[in-house]
Amino acid sequence: MHEHSNNPERKLIVRFFSSIGFIATLVMGCIALTNSDYFLFFTLICSSLIYAWALSVYKNLEKSASAILYNLYALMIYLVLTGGAQGTGPIWIFIVSPVTFSIRGLKRGIVDIVLFLLAVILAFYCAHTFSIYNYQPDQFPYRVIFSFIIVAMLSGFYENSREKYNQKILALSKKNELLATIDPLTGLPNRRFTMNKLSEFKLALTKEQTPFVLILCDVDNFKKVNDEYGHSFGDEALIHLANILKQHIPNNAVASRWGGEEFLIAIPNVFNAKGVEISNKIHAALKQFPVNTSSESLSLTISMGVVQSHESDSIDIDIKRADELLYKAKEQGKNRTCSE
Structure with a gap:
């Protein structure tokens, strides 16, 4: 047939x-x-x-x-x-x-x-x-x-x-x-795709006790970047960040554009400490490799919140906890990671 x-x-x-x-x-x-x-x-x-x-x-x-x-x-x-x-x-x-x-x-x-x-x-x-x-x-x-x-x-x-x-x-x-699952600007998975993946990771956590970590990232002062350098440069900055994320996460992890200048990383089979280690590598890579165009150059910084998913919590609660830690990093001066 x-x-x-x-x-x-x-x-x-x-x-x-x-x-x-x-x-x-x-x-x-x-x-x-x-x-x-x-x-x-x-x-x-x-x-x-x-x-x-x-x-x-x-x-x-x-x-x-x-x-x-x-x-x-x-x-x-x-x-x-x-x-x-x-x-x-x-x-x-x-x-x-x-x-x-x-x-x-x-x-x-x-x-x-x-x-x-x-x-x-x-x-x-x-x-x-x-x-x-x-x-x-x-x-x-x-x-x-x-x-x-x-x-x-x-x-x-x-x-x-x-x-x-x-x-x-x-x-x-x-x-x-x-196209329905990919962010057209950065080429990363979008929120729809990532939510499906998070459901899979949560199911593995519930049935097989397979841990996973969430890292919620937000570009620091992104409105200022757009205002000073223009929206085209801002787009280049997001693409640059997406490439950095893809290069510094494990092969089985998912880095996605969560919305605007926010990005969400989901890493299975690791605990909280490994999530913090990966986030520090991302900070270092952004410092080492600035955003370069023909006329501008800028070292991009991001703030991150790292949480380990709890079996008893829903995905929404996990993300809310990561979001709270992200804003804690913002309040402490930005360009840093906060974790539980």
């Missing part, structure tokens, strides 16, 4: 075709019984039972899909070989291409259809050679095969277009999903 279909779609396709196959073969089996064609009746009833089984195991997608297709192929070969009802059996093979491509996708579908076509050619040959069924006129098998190839090519072209369209939609969806 093609890789671009998600599981709900694939299950729907399999359930649809297995249901249609079950109903169609059951009805045709009953018709064959009324026509006293007992062998065809037995064949169609067996086929309907296989479709019913495929429907019952549709959650096992590959097994159900294979049952649908190979049952369909076997039934079509039988109809070609025997002529079906008054020689109309081969007409049914034209449903094979759309069903195959819908279930298998383009690449795997082409392989299955080529093998099926070879089997159809062999069935026509055997029907003629062993006098199983005499198709009239003699050109009938060739016309059926040629028509089947055209239908298969058209179905393949449609499936190719559909898969490309699905790929574009999937790529656009992923891009939109990414």
